[in-house]
Amino acid sequence: SQQGEEDPQALSIQEGENATMNCSYKTSINNLQWYRQNSGRGLVHLILIRSNEREKHSGRLRVTLDTSKKSSSLLITASRAADTASYFCATATTGGFKTIFGAGTRLFVKA
Amino acid sequence: EAEVAQSPRYKITEKSQAVAFWCDPISGHATLYWYRQILGQGPELLVQFQDESVVDDSQLPKDRFSAERLKGVDSTLKIQPAELGDSAMYLCASSLAVGEETQYFGPGTRLLVL
Numbered sequence: 001s002q003q004g005e006e007d008p009q010a011l012s013i014q015e016g017e018n019a020t021m022n023c024s025y026k027t028s029i030n031n032l033q034w035y036r037q038n039s040g041r042g043l044v045h046l047i048l049i050r051s052n053e054r055e056k057h058s059g060r061l062r063v064t065l066d067t068s069k070k071s072s073s074l075l076i077t078a079s080r081a082a083d084t085a086s087y088f089c090a091t092a093t094t095g096g097f098k099t100i101f102g103a104g105t106r107l108f109v110k111a
Numbered sequence: 112e113a114e115v116a117q118s119p120r121y122k123i124t125e126k127s128q129a130v131a132f133w134c135d136p137i138s139g140h141a142t143l144y145w146y147r148q149i150l151g152q153g154p155e156l157l158v159q160f161q162d163e164s165v166v167d168d169s170q171l172p173k174d175r176f177s178a179e180r181l182k183g184v185d186s187t188l189k190i191q192p193a194e195l196g197d198s199a200m201y202l203c204a205s206s207l208a209v210g211e212e213t214q215y216f217g218p219g220t221r222l223l224v225l
Contacts, residue, residue: 042216101153
């Protein structure tokens with residue numbers, strides 16, 4: 001079962017534009033993480049936001065978390081062709097040991 | 112920079128054969144995870160170890176899958192017998208501790224069952 005659901009499933013933008021991906025989840029969480037996966041490779045951790053945080057930045061990445069709506073968004077500013085990848089949100093549920101991944105958003109950045 | 116190692120990177124086998132995957136986590140990481148990722152989907156946890164103990168194997172098909180981490184370091188995931196539906200990417204990850212910490216993934220083993 002997958003706790004997180006990403007939206008949209010796929011996104012195609014021009015280089016230089018911003019890309020926004022959303023993640024909704026079902027149960028209370030300790031933290032939410034975003035990962036990137038280039039085609040056929042392992043996942044790379046991008047950013048972690050804890051349940052008591054509302055916004056976090058890392059370079060061109062901005063993550064928001066709204067625990068009342070059980071949702072998060074990932075914004076990539078000034079996108080580059082190298083940002084082409086799949087992006088997954090992953091939630092660590094409260095009181096549990098398990099991190100559950102969503103189905104991902106496939107981002108394609110056209111040069 | 113320390114990385115999670117996995118081998119083999121690719122494996123082609125026929126159904127009913129046995130296959131095994133190996134993972135060496137980042138040194139000092141107590142927690143090790145095996146995930147299965149079907150094309151177009153997110154990773155699904157198969158088994159999670161804390162040192163040599165299994166923390167969660169609720170999604171591991173125990174009739175054909177087995178996993179071990181005997182000395183609390185590297186780990187092996189085995190499938191016997193393999194079925195067509197087992198074709199997927201098998202990802203290993205490790206983290207410092209259970210639950211909240213960032214997971215570091217290896218490159219994965221892509222399995223094709225014919």
